[in-house]
Amino acid sequence: MPAEEVAGEFADKPGGPDGRDGKAAGSAGEVHDKRRWGRARVAIALVFCVHGSVTGSFATRIPWIQDHTGVSAGQLGLALAFPALGASVAMPLAGAISHRFGARTALRVLLALWTLALTLPSLAPDLVLLCAALFLYGASSGLSDVVMNAIGVEVENRLAKSIMSGLHGMWSAGALIGSAAGTLAAHVGSDARLHHALAAAVLTAAGLAACQTVPEVRGTRNEEPPPRFALPPKSAVLIGAVGFCAVFAEGASLDWSAVYLRDVLDTSAGLAAASTTAFALTMAVARLVGDRVVDRFGAVRAVRVGGALATAGGAMVVAAPHPAVAMGGFGFIGLGVAVVVPLAFAAAGRAGPNPSQAIAGVATITYTSGLIAPSAIGAVANATSLVVSFGLVTLLACGLMVGAGVLRTGDRRAAPVTTGEPAPAADPTT
Incomplete structure (x- = not known):
């Protein structure tokens, strides 16, 4: 070697x-x-x-x-x-x-x-x-x-x-x-x-x-x-679309949950701000324990169940008669989307011959989602209402259940360590 x-x-x-x-x-x-x-x-x-x-x-x-x-x-x-x-x-x-x-x-x-x-x-x-x-x-x-x-x-x-x-x-x-x-x-x-x-x-x-x-x-x-400047490869587009749905729901909840509680449910500023902090904590905790769930049930099943949780959470937000219900709904959205982006990166890294290019493609798509989500929610709210905006979030959460199968990209490559032969060289960026 x-x-x-x-x-x-x-x-x-x-x-x-x-x-x-x-x-x-x-x-x-x-x-x-x-x-x-x-x-x-x-x-x-x-x-x-x-x-x-x-x-x-x-x-x-x-x-x-x-x-x-x-x-x-x-x-x-x-x-x-x-x-x-x-x-x-x-x-x-x-x-x-x-x-x-x-x-x-x-x-x-x-x-x-x-x-x-x-x-x-x-x-x-x-x-x-x-x-x-x-x-x-x-x-x-x-x-x-x-x-x-x-x-x-x-x-x-x-x-x-x-x-x-x-x-x-x-x-x-x-x-x-x-x-x-x-x-x-x-x-x-x-x-x-x-x-x-x-x-x-x-x-x-x-x-x-x-x-x-x-x-x-x-x-x-x-x-x-790899080329000096590479657009997202085809292998990254579908994976990126799943990540897009998750990041859109995440960005909308982080940026608009406090506004939603204040304007739609007439809560105090303190309680509204607490909903955003609680959402961020939910995301962090879910990600820290998410690997055990993925190892136990697999990426596809984890994302499908997560999509179901996020969809249920979005429905709770839209139909919430009380701030506590809406806060619970935002918590379910956080739990549901927490592991999706990490799994999208992992799937991209195993999806084709150029893992770094695929990861960059997925990252570009998810960053774009994070860029447009806050303004898209605001635009829909201006044209209709915040309730309708989170109806859109709920619809995208359903996309996680539909698209979870694209994260099934093969087994992880474990390096051979039980023989005297050198392990094959890994991809240049991984």
Whole structure:
């Protein structure tokens, strides 16, 4: 095996050349292999946590950024579309970057760019520069997102058990940590420029440390490199459509649940805000425990049951006579969609010959869903009502039950560890 194909401690180590003590060496090799991929799981989980912490740190200081730039609510809404635009434009480049430099090196650089990009929005003095800063912020987020999910899929394949839901749960946990720190900083009146500079320094150091033990895998010498800019492949479109439905329901619930309780059910501002926090917590907890469900029942069944829960939750929201019923409905939506996006990334990683390209395609589709969901809900509400808007969410939740079968993309690839033969080289970005 060429040295550049697999680097670091994740290089596959064959047994003795003469075959002596083959059984003992194989057994020891299997234990060692499980341990190193177990360490890789911890490392990539920390990467997901760091990535989520940046998002949480930014979100809590949006009011400060609005005041600092002097933009109106409408202008702020325009600016907040630019992270998703930047991510959607940049993500198709991720496969070529990872193929060129290797997964670990690409992740180390891109994750550092993402954590450092946290400082940009608070430095912007006006709307134009804020939009530019948020575009770069989103681009670095999208690139690192694709690479870390591709590595997560490879670790899942090597461990031969579901971990993607838990990884996304760690992202949610990171977002909660970042938002908690940001809330504290806002409470004491800290300047967001100072807050974000300190947060970026801490998160950059944490991210670089975590990247030291993620797998560094390159492709074979005769492997054709992916195009520099690749549109979503056909294998990603149907998988992405399932992810689209889930992200639309998630985005609509996160952004509009508080408004729904306040305007439709006439609740207090405090109770309305609590519904959003409860929804986010539900999502995080469901993702952290979701891997056990997926391993027990399989991806397709988990998504179908999740789709049924989300559909029931949407119906509860639409028909709710009391705030408690609506809050329960939003909770069911969160439970129902929690594992869908992690499973969509995992399915994309096993759907074709270019996993990184497929993952980038699914990520692009889901980011697009997250971009249009809040405005689509608002547009439907303006034309009709918020109740009708969440009727649309309920309809899309039904799509999870219908489309769950596309997540059946074959078994995970477990690395051979019981023989003295080297494992085959993995995809360049996984």
